Structure formats: structure tokens, C-alpha cells
Amino acid sequence: MAVSTAVALSACVPQAHVDAGGPSKDSDATQSATFVAVVDGDTIETSAGTARLIGIDTPERGECGHDQASAAISGVLAPGDLVTLELPVGQNDQDKHGRLIRYVTTPGGVDLGLLQLEAGNAVARYDSRDGYPAHPREPDYHSSQLATAGPDGSVITAGCQAAAIAPPAVADRWWEQYSSCTKLKRNDVGDPIGPFDRNDPAQAEIYDWFAHRTGNGGDGDGDGLACE
Secondary structure, three states, rough: HHHHHHHHHHHHOOOOOOOOOOOOOOOEEEEEEEEEEEEEEEEEOOOOOOEEEEEEEOOOOOOOOHHHHHHHOOOOOOOOOOEEEEEEOOOOOHHHHHHEEEEEEEEOOOOOHHHHHOOOOOOEEEOOHHEEEEOOOOOHHHOOEEEEEEEEOOEEEEHHHHHHHHHOOOOOOHHOOOOOHHHOOOOOOOOOOOOOEEEOOHHHHHHHHHHOOOOOOOOOOOEEEEEE
């Protein structure tokens, strides 16, 4: 009788809910893992599996900025470091490639996604603004973005933007500031004073300038040397 009563009572005691199929539906899921290697600027290998950073996108392999974005992670993590992987409520556990979708935080408390955005290596993407689940850091991610998205959806990092708008390098045609050999020979900034050989490919343009284009006949005796 005592045994029957005990069994009956135990059946009335609520059991703790265990969701063996994935993270809890009502709280963030976090775990520690060992950092193994950088895949690219938004993906790393860990002991728990390949982790894709939530809410950001960096340049693909072969695109401008890819190497810099990858190096940014290597700058704060070394193989063997412990990282925190966090899956917020409402996020998909994995992407279509089977990668874990996670916030990744370094031992020093650095959020890798935010790091890439603030460094200009990434755009805030794959969140509620383009049809994916919202995540808690979404507003901060967008406000921290320095990179831009190209017309084709590519990521144009801050460094690549600067390279694109930089004026092309102009050859230093220093000799064109002198209107005669006489003025050239008076220079006190270290410019060569001649003579310049018309048959030397490295000096031919300089020769032509002083011999024909200044109007001062820099090769007066016609021997092929200007500013003797």
C-alpha cells in the first residue's frame, strides 16, 4: 500500500521541461566553445561547429576587404581561446548550410559582429529589415555600420570605399616646373640638373622638355644632351 501511494504521489509532481531538440523557446541559449579557426569575416570554426555571426555580412573570398575582415577576427582570437556562443530567442538555430547562427563573444567581452561593423568590415544584414528574424542587437548593429552594400548586394567595406574614391596616382613630372635649364640648375630641392640624354629611355621625356618644349633650346649644340 505504501509503495502504491508513493507511486501515485510521484505522478502528481511537475517534471522539469527538457527540450532535447534545441534551445529553450523562452530564454537565450548560451554555451562555451573553443575557437579553432577563421573561415572568413563572418564565420568561424569552433569545437561546437561552424558558427555564422548573427546579423552581419562581410566580403566574400576574392572580394575587396575579405582579407582585412578575416584578419580582424584573428586579431582578437587565437586557436584554443574559449568563446561564448549565444542564440537569442526567436533566432533560427542553423542556416541553410548547417552553420550555427550565433552571437560570438571573445574572452575579453568583444562581440565579433559589432567589432566588424565598427571596423567598417561588414554591413548589418539578415535581420528583420530584410525578412529574417529580429535579434536584440539589431538597432546597435545598424547604427554602428560604416560599410555599404553595393548595387549587386556585395559588401563594400570602409577601406574599399576609400580606395575607390582615391584619385589615381599622377606621375611626378618634376621637370615641368622649370622653364629653362638655367632655372633647373638653380634649384635647391635636389632635382637632377642634367645633362639628360635623349637616347636614355629614363631621360627621354626630360630631354624633350628642355630641348624642345620650354622654348629655350636646352640642347643648343644638338648633341643629344640637354642641360649640359
